[in-house]
Amino acid sequence: MKTEGSEVILSINNVSKSFPGVKALDEVSIDVQRGTVHGIVGENGAGKSTLMKILSGVYQKDSGTVVFDGKQIEHTTPYQSMQSGLAIIYQELNLVNTMSVGENIFLGRFREMKGMKGTHAKARELLDSIACKVSTTKLVSELSVSEKQMVEIAKALSFKSKLIIMDEPSSSLTSEEMCQLVKIINQLKEQGISIIYISHKLDEIFEFCDIVSVMRDGHVIDTKEKSAFTRQELITKMVGRTIENEYPPRPLCVGDTLMEVHSINTHKLHDLSFTLNKGEILGLMGLVGAGRTEIVRALFGADKVRGHRVLIEGKPTVIRNPKDAKDAGFGFIPEDRKLQGLILPFSVESNISMASIRKFSRLGFLRKSLEKDIGARQVKALAVKTPSTKTAVRNLSGGNQQKCIVGRWMETSPRIFIMDEPTKGIDVGAKYEIYNLMKHIVEHGGAIILISSELPEVLNMSNRVLTIFEGRITGEFDPQKASVNEIMGAALGIVEGCV
Amino acid sequence: MNGKAIGSSLYAIVTKQKAFIAILVMLIGMLFSHTNFYSAYNLLDMLNSTSILLILAFGVTMTVVAGGCDLSIGGILVVSGIIAIKLLDVMPMGLAILIAVLFGAVVGFVNGFLVVHQRTEPFIITLGMGLLLTGVAQQLTDAHPVPAKNPAFMMIGNGDILGVPNLVLIMAVCFGLCFWLMRYTQFGRNLYAIGGDYEVALYSGINVVRTKWIAFVLCGTSAALAGVLLSSKLNTGSSIYGEMTALVVNCGVVVGGTSFAGGIGGIPQSALGLLVFGMLDNVMNMLCITSYYQVMLKGIVIVAIIWLDCFTQKRKREFV
Known part of the structure; x- marks a missing residue:
């Protein structure tokens, strides 16, 4: 040996x-x-x-x-x-x-x-x-x-x-x-x-x-x-x-309660309740498979859930499917950009305008010029690097693809933005731009639920962190005060409230 | 140990295989009808008339398990039948049959080249190939039935050994051969791997192109064999027989529980699926149901089985 x-x-x-x-x-x-x-x-x-x-x-x-x-x-x-x-x-x-x-x-x-x-x-x-x-x-x-x-x-x-x-x-x-x-x-x-x-x-x-x-x-x-x-x-x-260069300064504009979620139950989630405030970035921490993605999918109506209650600005809201969620003011960046987020062979403008199709159609007929405007507006606003709005979104880099998804929802002016691994597999520069976008969203009255496997990202961007372990919330932390070990411990189900 | 395994696989067949339930329902239902459904003659006859579809299905199953499909079998069926009959006039019967069957292998080879090697869409490619072959058959026969002149040829499809029709015997041999191939050989297991996950199979050192290609060749071969048997049974070659065959067989394979997505299913499942059709025909004839209703009922059974299958899977998936 x-x-x-x-x-x-x-x-x-x-x-x-x-x-x-x-x-x-x-x-x-x-x-x-x-x-x-x-x-x-x-x-x-x-x-x-x-x-x-x-x-x-x-x-x-x-x-x-x-x-x-x-x-x-x-x-x-x-x-x-x-x-x-x-x-x-x-x-x-x-x-x-x-x-x-x-x-x-x-x-x-x-x-x-x-x-x-x-x-x-x-x-x-x-x-x-x-x-x-x-x-x-x-x-x-x-x-x-x-x-x-x-x-x-x-x-x-x-x-x-x-x-x-x-x-x-x-x-x-x-x-x-x-x-x-x-x-x-x-x-x-x-x-x-x-x-x-x-x-x-x-x-x-x-x-x-x-x-x-x-x-x-x-x-x-x-x-x-x-x-x-x-x-x-x-x-x-x-x-x-x-x-210091990796993240923009943390946005600090947390306001009143925007959404209350009461007891989500599925076979993977157990009696989950939490609140989300205006102008807040709420980080969800946990291992892959802990139920982070399931929470937001349940919220967005992508998975079937029974018996949970959602109050948005005090009003009970029923979300049965993603369309209900959209109407209630949700935006959703899914975990898998290429499978769930984008239609790769479609153009940049089609991908961006996808969620706001009602805006540019009348009596069921599309008005192409309006679609073009929407695409152009978001490409400009988010500084998407693309040769033209007609380019197939497949040909864009990961960061710019992600911006297209953000742009799609920006057009519907969502109040609650769900971001599941928004910076997965994109380079550092593009990450910084996404962080800036997040900051922009909350500073204009929106709220973000952020899921990420990258601990530093959650710690540096969130105003509040919930740790999830095996379908339960095991802790709530202020990332500016709590130590990394405390948060990781809760996310691994070792300490805090988890018996 | 072995008995237990057989027991559990039987249980799985009963619960998972809606085709099996359909057959059971028909068998039980016919107990109460005053027909001679339960005579040895009728049951053998039913098997006899389903044999050709079954032989076709065994070949198709291989392509479907590997993640493809073959809709050209209808075309192969008629053309090989016509080839066999036309060649009977000029050469010994054995050679004529051999050439006809080889023709199927060649078509399967071409299908495999286009679908597997050139990575095209099997559904469209084989559909087109089927159309092409139907045209060839019409050209060869001028759209008239061609009678066979050799009585020995006719005996293949109409004779029997100890009371068991030749067709049933040939089908049984094909069943055994294909079952063994799919279940107990490297080739068969590789087909499942390819259909289950193409990339994983590739990275596991499986020669995916060759294996899947061979499946298409075997499918073409079995279709040609079925064609020869059909023309022997009818003692004619004609271009019109194969019109619906390809769809019925591919449908029967899926009804039996072989997934069109690949990787799931097998020869016994496909046999069950096609038997549903064969038995349904027989039962409806016994009960003197008119032919329009027969077609309607067949449609209903297909839709019901697939729907029930997907419904249970949907329930499982959405379980909260």
């Missing part, structure tokens, strides 16, 4: 990768030792995922070399890299939902396993080895996220992997499931398997990583042993720029 410990299993040298308009990776070099847990931290867009996709063969690198287990890797396919012993567990899990657990573990290797019997027997063995009790005949679609992750780990082990890459595995796990994952990681480490652990949660990095690399804007900023880093140092290296 000790002698092996210093051996390099994976060596990445000066790897670069560009996408149209962005240099995702710039001369990246990392060495991973055998039998260690190597943490890679960095903000969204730092290039972590791109690097992993190059290793797995989903993307091809532009230049540089990768040496894995003594062999140079060129132009691999995902399958080849798995067979050579390099497995990746992606953030968006890679399983076929319509097939059983066993079949997924040995996908494409039915013959090697000598049919269904061998498949299930071998799968059972692998799952037992990581203390996972899931039945191998169960369909993957019936599994919880953590169970799926266990299946992915078993799949990785089935290839006799020497290196397993985990891309933000904790983002959707509860704390107990996380403990289980840590146990497995330590077990794998003892077997001499190396792990690259990608995360932006510093606690995890400090808990069980041996060596940490920090990435930012496509560069590796530093690689050191964990003990050589202080927490503050790590944050500074991750963020890189002075934090």
Whole structure:
């Protein structure tokens, strides 16, 4: 073990990768030792995922070399890299939902396993080895996220992997499931398997990583042993720029109560009640799957909910579907910009005018010139960078796409703006502009419910933070006074009001 | 262990398969009718007349499970039947049949090339191919039925072994073969993976293009086999038989529980789906229901089964 410990299993040298308009990776070099847990931290867009996709063969690198287990890797396919012993567990899990657990573990290797019997027997063995009790005949679609992750780990082990890459595995796990994952990681480490652990949660990095690399804007900023880093140092290296520049000054214009929500109940939410004030940004904090998105979907009428009451400015309001919500003055930026937010092949102006179609139609006939005006007005107001309002929204960058959705709702002058991950996957500059827009909205009398997985964003933009854990509100904080640990603790269901 | 698995899968069939319930309803209903529905002769006859549709359905199931579909089978059916009959005059029967079946494989190959390799929309491509072939059939026959002159050929589709019609036997062999292929081979499991999630299958090292392509070839082949059997049974080749066939078969496959989105379903399910149609025809004939009502009832059954299926899924999804 000790002698092996210093051996390099994976060596990445000066790897670069560009996408149209962005240099995702710039001369990246990392060495991973055998039998260690190597943490890679960095903000969204730092290039972590791109690097992993190059290793797995989903993307091809532009230049540089990768040496894995003594062999140079060129132009691999995902399958080849798995067979050579390099497995990746992606953030968006890679399983076929319509097939059983066993079949997924040995996908494409039915013959090697000598049919269904061998498949299930071998799968059972692998799952037992990581203390996972899931039945191998169960369909993957019936599994919880953590169970799926266990299946992915078993799949990785089935290839006799020497290196397993985990891309933000904790983002959707509860704390107990996380403990289980840590146990497995330590077990794998003892077997001499190396792990690259990608995360932006510093606690995890400090808990069980041996060596940490920090990435930012496509560069590796530093690689050191964990003990050589202080927490503050790590944050500074991750963020890189002075934090004052990242967020506009917090808007401070909270007024009277605008909306009261009483006891939302679904199978995932339990008796949720809260209020929203005029001119307020209310942050909802919680893990993915805690029920944050479900709350706003229920409010907006996108999911069926029974028995809850909503009072807007003291008046009871019934919202059965998104149209009711729109009429009641809601605006909604959904979680998945491309799937739920935009019609990608449609033009910028069609996407912007979508929610206010009544404004520019008379007797059911569209008045194209008015639609054009609306598009042009919002493009100008929000400074959307687009060649023309006729351009297909697909061709815009992430930040500008998001602005189109904001513009769509601005046109309906909403009182309550729901933003679910509004800055997901967009670059820093565009983020700042979105924050400014948020500020603009609340300063003009609107209110915002902000959901975000990025803690700093919630802390810096909100006037008030509610923590959600397993469908319940576990705490209410003033982000200017509360400590990060307090808020995170409540969001993880550890402290405060959660029994 | 095995018995338990069979028991639970039987339970799943009963609760999930609305087609199975439809068949059960008909079987029970016919207990109270004063017809000879429950005679061995009638049941075999019913199976006999459904056999050709079933053979077609087995091939189509493979394409549907892989996330495609095949609407050209009607065209393949008639053209291969005509080819077999025309070639009978000039060559031995075995060779004529072989060429006719190979013709189906070639059409399937072309379908596969367009749909899988060139990534086109299977619904439209195969519909167009079906139209094209119908035209070919009309051209070949001048839209007149072509009679076969070889009595041995006729015996394939009309003979029997120990009282069991040849068609039923051939269908049973096809069933066994396709079931084995889908369930117990690498190829079959890969089809499910491709239909379930194309990208995941691709990244798992499955040769997605080749596998899905083969499914189309097999589908064309089975359609051609069905065509030969049909023309043998009727002792004529004609361009008009296949008009509704493609839609009925694809519909029956879905009624049986194979998802048009891919990845779900199988050969036994499709067999059940088509049996609903076969049995419905038989039952309605037994009960002397006039043909206009027959068509209407068929429509109602299709809509009801699919609606019930989606309704239970909708309930499950919206459960609060």
